[in-house]
Amino acid sequence: MGPRVIHTAQALVDEVAQVPGLPARGQNVMASSVARYAASAVNILLAAARSGAECVHAGAVGTGVNADLVREALAAEGVTISSPPVADLDTGICFVMVEPSAERTFVTTLGAERRISVESLATGAPVAGDLVCVSGYSLVGATRDPLLAFLAALPAGVEVVLDPGAIFAGLPAPLRDRMLGLTTVWTSNAEEATQLTGWTGMEDTARAVAGRLRDGSVVILRDGPRGCVVREGERTAYVPGFPQTPVDTNGAGDCHTGVLLAGRLAGLSWPEAARRANAGAALKVTRRGPNTAPTAAEIDRLLTDA
Numbered sequence: 001m002g003p004r005v006i007h008t009a010q011a012l013v014d015e016v017a018q019v020p021g022l023p024a025r026g027q028n029v030m031a032s033s034v035a036r037y038a039a040s041a042v043n044i045l046l047a048a049a050r051s052g053a054e055c056v057h058a059g060a061v062g063t064g065v066n067a068d069l070v071r072e073a074l075a076a077e078g079v080t081i082s083s084p085p086v087a088d089l090d091t092g093i094c095f096v097m098v099e100p101s102a103e104r105t106f107v108t109t110l111g112a113e114r115r116i117s118v119e120s121l122a123t124g125a126p127v128a129g130d131l132v133c134v135s136g137y138s139l140v141g142a143t144r145d146p147l148l149a150f151l152a153a154l155p156a157g158v159e160v161v162l163d164p165g166a167i168f169a170g171l172p173a174p175l176r177d178r179m180l181g182l183t184t185v186w187t188s189n190a191e192e193a194t195q196l197t198g199w200t201g202m203e204d205t206a207r208a209v210a211g212r213l214r215d216g217s218v219v220i221l222r223d224g225p226r227g228c229v230v231r232e233g234e235r236t237a238y239v240p241g242f243p244q245t246p247v248d249t250n251g252a253g254d255c256h257t258g259v260l261l262a263g264r265l266a267g268l269s270w271p272e273a274a275r276r277a278n279a280g281a282a283l284k285v286t287r288r289g290p291n292t293a294p295t296a297a298e299i300d301r302l303l304t305d306a
Contacts, residue, residue: 003265004054005258006124007041008147009135009163010113011059011074013066014039014290016096016250022105031097038073039094039290040113043251044133044163047258047280047293049077053265057081058124062112064090073291082123086112102246102285114142121150128157131185131261136168139179151182161185163257169195180212187220187257202238206231218270220277222256227278230270239274242282242306251290256281258293279303 017031045055057074061067063085070091074081092111098104126132132154138147151160162168162183168176169192176196186193186209190202197208202221210219210231219231227241246252259280263273279302283294294302 002054003129003131004056004126005045005048005131005133005261005265006056006058006126007045007133008058008116008121008124008150009041009133009138010143011038011042011057011061011070011091012040012108012111012113013037013069013091013093014096014250015093016098016248016289018288019097019099021099022097035289036069037289037291038070039251040254041133041135042070042073043254043291043293044258044261045074045079046077046291047255047284048262049079049258050293051259051262051266051276051280051296051299053258053262055079056124058083058121060086060113060115060120062086062089062091062115066091066093067112082125083116083120084123086115089115096250096290098248098250098288102249104248104250110141116143116146118146118150118153121146126154126158128155129159131159131161131265133161133163133257133261134179134183135163136165136171136179139171139175140167144175148178148182159184161187161257161261163253164188164192164196166192166195168192177212181214183213184217185220186210186213186217187222187260189222189224189253193219193221202229203231203236206236220260220270220274222253222281225282228256228274230274232270237271237274239271239278241278242302244282244286246285248288248290249285251292252281252285254290255284255293259299262296276303279306
């Protein structure tokens with residue numbers, strides 16, 4: 001068994017409606033289509049698995065139709081669920097409205113995915129070289145304390161990958177600082193980083209985030225079709241993107257993270273892995289659905305043709 005991607009966060013079901021625009025408050029719009037997808041942490045795990053990484057979901061999965069969809073999606077890509085099922089409670093849903101511009105808006109419910117413990121997370125059995133993924137959304141509510149206790153007890157050599165999400169900058173400062181002290185890899189979009197540090201340009205913002213992390217940590221900041229920057233040590237590298245005409249941006253950041261981590265486990269440098277991640281996210285936004293990350297072969301073809 002080689003190094004793995006282990007996710008600790010919420011695996012949800014996205015109910016995705018394609019809408020002509022968001023309704024005014026108290027009003028209604030007609031959706032042109034509605035579809036259900038296993039999503040959230042699933043997006044990252046599937047993207048990593050399709051790029052060749054061994055993946056484990058250590059987060060909680062419930063019992064019911066939503067949980068069954070999560071299990072089926074992960075099993076189809078060879079992703080293991082290490083934690084035991086949560087009895088008598090189904091996995092929650094995220095209702096997503098996608099506009100013609102490909103922008104998306106969310107409403108999330110809470111379910112079995114919030115029923116974690118130190119013991120359930122530890123079923124992932126992380127060892128040195130593994131990449132343990134954390135979502136900022138796990139730092140609120142019932143998941144916060146068991147997650148932090150689990151992270152604090154990780155063996156030496158386990159990398160903690162934080163996807164802060166839009167929620168992170170609004171958390172209490174002591175909680176943010178505690179999480180940042182445990183983080184060795186930060187990966188986010190530029191807006192999420194700006195909410196934490198203020199906007200000073202991509203390179204300076206990456207440097208500002210890195211200054212809040214442990215020595216030797218890595219920062220990846222995404223800027224949509226323009227690509228990303230990678231801050232490693234005292235150097236910041238710009239990695240160009242592969243602009244496409246998007247139809248659905250839901251899950252693009254997750255796809256980027258999954259491909260990035262798979263590349264890293266395959267022995268690529270962070271900038272090399274980021275180039276593959278940029279290509280993977282570019283392909284994903286041309287497809288509807290949050291968990292529609294491309295395969296390694298599809299990424300190879302885009303890179304060859306670029």
